[in-house]
Amino acid sequence: MYKDNSTEEIDRVMQTAWRAFHQYRKLPLSSRAAFMRAIAVELENCGDELIRVAMTETNLPETRLRSERGRTIFQLNSYAAACEKGEWLEARIDTAIPDKVPPKPDIRKMLVPLGPVVVFGASNFPFAYSTAGGDTACALAAGCPVIVKAHPAHTDTSTIVAAAILTAADKCKMPRGIFAHVYGAGFETGKALVLHPHTKALGFTGSYTGGKQLFDWGSQRKEPIPVFAEMGSTNPVFLLPERLKSDVAGIATLYAGSINLGVGQFCTKPGILIGLEGNDLQTFVHDLGKAVSQVNPAPMLHAGIVQAFKEKKGTALLQEGVHLVAESELWQSHSETLPKLSGIPTLATTSAKTFLANPILHQEVFGPYAIVIQCKDINEMTEVAKQLEGQLTATLMATENDIRDNEALVEAIHNICGRIILNGVPTGVEVCLSMHHGGPFPATTDGRFSSVGADGIKRFARPIAFQNWSNTLLPDELKNENPLGIWRTVNNELSKDSLDL
Amino acid sequence: MYKDNSTEEIDRVMQTAWRAFHQYRKLPLSSRAAFMRAIAVELENCGDELIRVAMTETNLPETRLRSERGRTIFQLNSYAAACEKGEWLEARIDTAIPDKVPPKPDIRKMLVPLGPVVVFGASNFPFAYSTAGGDTACALAAGCPVIVKAHPAHTDTSTIVAAAILTAADKCKMPRGIFAHVYGAGFETGKALVLHPHTKALGFTGSYTGGKQLFDWGSQRKEPIPVFAEMGSTNPVFLLPERLKSDVAGIATLYAGSINLGVGQFCTKPGILIGLEGNDLQTFVHDLGKAVSQVNPAPMLHAGIVQAFKEKKGTALLQEGVHLVAESELWQSHSETLPKLSGIPTLATTSAKTFLANPILHQEVFGPYAIVIQCKDINEMTEVAKQLEGQLTATLMATENDIRDNEALVEAIHNICGRIILNGVPTGVEVCLSMHHGGPFPATTDGRFSSVGADGIKRFARPIAFQNWSNTLLPDELKNENPLGIWRTVNNELSKDSLDL
Numbered sequence A, B: 001m002y003k004d005n006s007t008e009e010i011d012r013v014m015q016t017a018w019r020a021f022h023q024y025r026k027l028p029l030s031s032r033a034a035f036m037r038a039i040a041v042e043l044e045n046c047g048d049e050l051i052r053v054a055m056t057e058t059n060l061p062e063t064r065l066r067s068e069r070g071r072t073i074f075q076l077n078s079y080a081a082a083c084e085k086g087e088w089l090e091a092r093i094d095t096a097i098p099d100k101v102p103p104k105p106d107i108r109k110m111l112v113p114l115g116p117v118v119v120f121g122a123s124n125f126p127f128a129y130s131t132a133g134g135d136t137a138c139a140l141a142a143g144c145p146v147i148v149k150a151h152p153a154h155t156d157t158s159t160i161v162a163a164a165i166l167t168a169a170d171k172c173k174m175p176r177g178i179f180a181h182v183y184g185a186g187f188e189t190g191k192a193l194v195l196h197p198h199t200k201a202l203g204f205t206g207s208y209t210g211g212k213q214l215f216d217w218g219s220q221r222k223e224p225i226p227v228f229a230e231m232g233s234t235n236p237v238f239l240l241p242e243r244l245k246s247d248v249a250g251i252a253t254l255y256a257g258s259i260n261l262g263v264g265q266f267c268t269k270p271g272i273l274i275g276l277e278g279n280d281l282q283t284f285v286h287d288l289g290k291a292v293s294q295v296n297p298a299p300m301l302h303a304g305i306v307q308a309f310k311e312k313k314g315t316a317l318l319q320e321g322v323h324l325v326a327e328s329e330l331w332q333s334h335s336e337t338l339p340k341l342s343g344i345p346t347l348a349t350t351s352a353k354t355f356l357a358n359p360i361l362h363q364e365v366f367g368p369y370a371i372v373i374q375c376k377d378i379n380e381m382t383e384v385a386k387q388l389e390g391q392l393t394a395t396l397m398a399t400e401n402d403i404r405d406n407e408a409l410v411e412a413i414h415n416i417c418g419r420i421i422l423n424g425v426p427t428g429v430e431v432c433l434s435m436h437h438g439g440p441f442p443a444t445t446d447g448r449f450s451s452v453g454a455d456g457i458k459r460f461a462r463p464i465a466f467q468n469w470s471n472t473l474l475p476d477e478l479k480n481e482n483p484l485g486i487w488r489t490v491n492n493e494l495s496k497d498s499l500d501l
Helices: A007-024 A029-045 A047-058 A062-085 A134-142 A152-171 A187-195 A208-219 A241-246 A248-264 A279-293 A303-318 A329-333 A352-357 A378-387 A400-405 A407-416 A454-460 B007-024 B029-045 B047-058 B062-085 B134-142 B152-171 B187-195 B208-220 B241-246 B248-264 B279-293 B303-318 B329-333 B352-357 B378-387 B400-405 B407-416 B454-460
Strands: A092-094 A107-113 A117-120 A146-149 A179-182 A201-205 A227-230 A237-239 A272-276 A323-327 A346-351 A369-375 A391-397 A417-422 A461-467 A488-490 A493-495 B092-094 B107-113 B117-120 B146-149 B179-182 B201-205 B227-230 B237-239 B272-276 B323-327 B346-351 B369-375 B391-397 B417-422 B461-467 B488-490 B493-495
Touching: A007 A146, A007 A179, A007 A187, A029 A047, A029 A062, A029 A134, A029 A152, A047 A062, A047 A152, A062 A134, A062 A454, A117 A134, A117 A187, A134 A146, A134 A201, A134 A454, A146 A187, A152 A179, A187 A208, A201 A208, A201 A454, A208 A227, A208 B208, A237 A241, A241 A248, A241 A272, A241 A279, A241 A400, A248 A279, A248 A369, A272 A279, A272 A378, A279 A323, A279 A346, A279 A369, A303 A346, A303 A369, A323 A329, A346 A352, A352 A369, A352 A378, A369 A378, A378 A407, A391 A407, A400 A407, A407 A417, A454 A461, B007 B146, B007 B179, B007 B187, B029 B047, B029 B062, B029 B134, B029 B152, B047 B062, B047 B152, B062 B134, B062 B454, B117 B134, B117 B187, B134 B146, B134 B201, B134 B454, B146 B187, B152 B179, B187 B208, B201 B208, B201 B454, B208 B227, B237 B241, B241 B248, B241 B279, B241 B400, B248 B279, B248 B369, B272 B279, B272 B378, B279 B323, B279 B346, B279 B369, B303 B346, B303 B369, B323 B329, B346 B352, B352 B369, B352 B378, B369 B378, B378 B407, B391 B407, B400 B407, B407 B417, B454 B461
Parallel strands: A092 A488, A117 A146, A117 A201, A146 A179, A201 A227, A237 A272, A237 A391, A272 A369, A346 A369, A391 A417, A417 B461, A461 B417, B092 B488, B117 B146, B117 B201, B146 B179, B201 B227, B237 B272, B237 B391, B272 B369, B346 B369, B391 B417
Antiparallel strands: A092 A107, A107 A461, A323 A346, A488 A493, B092 B107, B107 B461, B323 B346, B488 B493
């Protein structure tokens, strides 16, 4: 239906984005924020039609899509507020000391945009991490034009959202080229976008294979560029003994919900649960299995996702030492009425020894599947934590005693994750400044940055220092009188004051 | 004299560093700062012997080395102060909103260290950007153990400084492995360090070839790691017409000094000066050439540097359309008494047309050499700015009128550099928070970070978010009562207050 854009077309898009960059970057923060808020309004204006199209393309239910659009609008508005507030600029001023030997010049620093940013959206978040999603909002806040490659699994949805963004750009009199929407089902379009010399950064949410390929292309360019790929995670959950004993049934219910939320199609789905061998864990596995067996299978995002789920789950279950605990019984009894593309909720278990020896079991199975790892003792649990790859999240189900008594374990868990949850579930990523959605490789390609929360703006900016500039020639952000009223670090002290020079 | 460490030895060093990491990261900020200050004291304690050895190894004069040691001590002390002050931690707190649907959990975020950092020092800064230099100080402040590969050109100096660091570590009861010093004249040691799985980041200051190789190794690891390579720059200086006319002789004198400072061996040496054809520029070239001809040749750092200088300068001068303006006459008349390894101050000139067509002329010539580019008009000067590669610095010699009348030029200059100087010289890099010593590739491999100033600490850290942790279990930095008294962003507002929860 949509023809892939040719390399020549990509070049024209990037040239236009490059020209737009030099106009957009000079606009005041308030204009960027106004543009972002206008996009939020246009998203709302897309009305029911957008929800209907997204439902058709993604199999996601209406309530979920409505709330995801709400989240996307919230992101645009809250990052717009952060953009205007200007703390992300990291404005720093050191005033001159002419008497010093040699004289110390006046130096002032702030973040400026990198340049055009290419965004590859997520299949599982058709709004919040796609066309007008978090990466786009962060890049626009930073002062960067955005080029979105429509996700092949929800191209119509993406096209409607892109039109909304362009309407907002028009209403806000943004420079032509501030936003572009391109199509590419094959890898050539993506590659051309990454390799184009005017592309200065990349945002991606999706699989390890896709993200790592983009990272490699980005790093191997003549001029390497930052690639922020969020590539998923198994989100290990450590069940500590005192806490587990206190509420086996409650924790099983909680986790049956989290594992199967949205048909397990969240990058924060808990895929690995680690406990200590014994009666409590046995009861837990039994209870969790029973709960999983009562979860209704539901259609997954698209045929490719179902296929991958079946294959990865199948491979995991075939590994020696892995035991199937439960599959949804609602599937077994009603297979003839099962909706097309359904993902069957499944729970497996194995020993820590088997897990430690078999890297296949460390891989994410995207969908409603989890495996319980049974450890002989806390040392073995610590060994599992040490051997796990980088994760978006890790969760401790633990009492204060559990935490205090197992310092080495807690330390090892800290070391592998971007967010550490105590007595909760990893699903549900709050959009706020303190959120970190990122983690050591391979959870992301750069664990130093977050793709959720306004700190994500910093992914697309770099500092520039102005030395010995007269006040009138400085950008407003750095002027003596602090006309924007932003926080700045002046001679090593945070302040909103104007400078009396 | 020093045997290269074997791959097995490197492995042992990295294993020890990894163990030290897990102890060091948990120490309070005040202990890290105390260790850094102790290193500063031990550096001072090295006394005249360190200066004497460094003079022998680097050919740098005594006054320069004494002041560089002072700078290194200042760096350690000022980054220690920044470490304790804790603003670099980017502490963020969002308190719970239990009534929200779904309930909003308590989330708190701060930066934590990446892990062991490998530092490759600079030949031109045997103290300030070597063994106990900026990268080491930043990594220690961030909470990372440091492994320094001794620079082959000043191994004795590095060995003395390493011993001072180990003495300080001992006095401060730091974990064994917090610092290690290894030797490797060949590339194998460096490669083994970069590829070791326990290496989590890299700091480097040196040539493009060296830095880019390290970046490639770092990016192509199974687990890619951040590589901060500062790879030099030509530091273009744009001579705008009104400013040049006002003080041709003064600017020529100023730049003769900057080009030849430290025998041109600074990564901020101005290597390219760009002006508009005409009488003023002609006079400037004449005056600058005259001044250069009166600069005494002086010995460069080592034989490899002199050789590279001669070759690169020779190649540049051989390019069609390039004219030699002046060489030091003090060499021509006294060649028999010329110190060994001398770099001969040299000035060349060419047209913008020649410059734009020949990428060889864009390359840094490390040493006392500069070339004046003569442009037909401001448009051609803007074209030069647009075509220049990423730079650590760019300088505008300009009046306010010059700036206001040439927006496109100023815009293009902003876009290529990390620091933009008005009516000054790029040499002299102030150590302060507002300094940005970094710039778009190929000036550095990551223009988003600085290798000078306390913001450089952030190169070696990543955020971690704590969700739903009880106050007693949180790190001090994030506790309600704010026991460290640091700045934190609490529910979107910067504050030093304690939380009344």
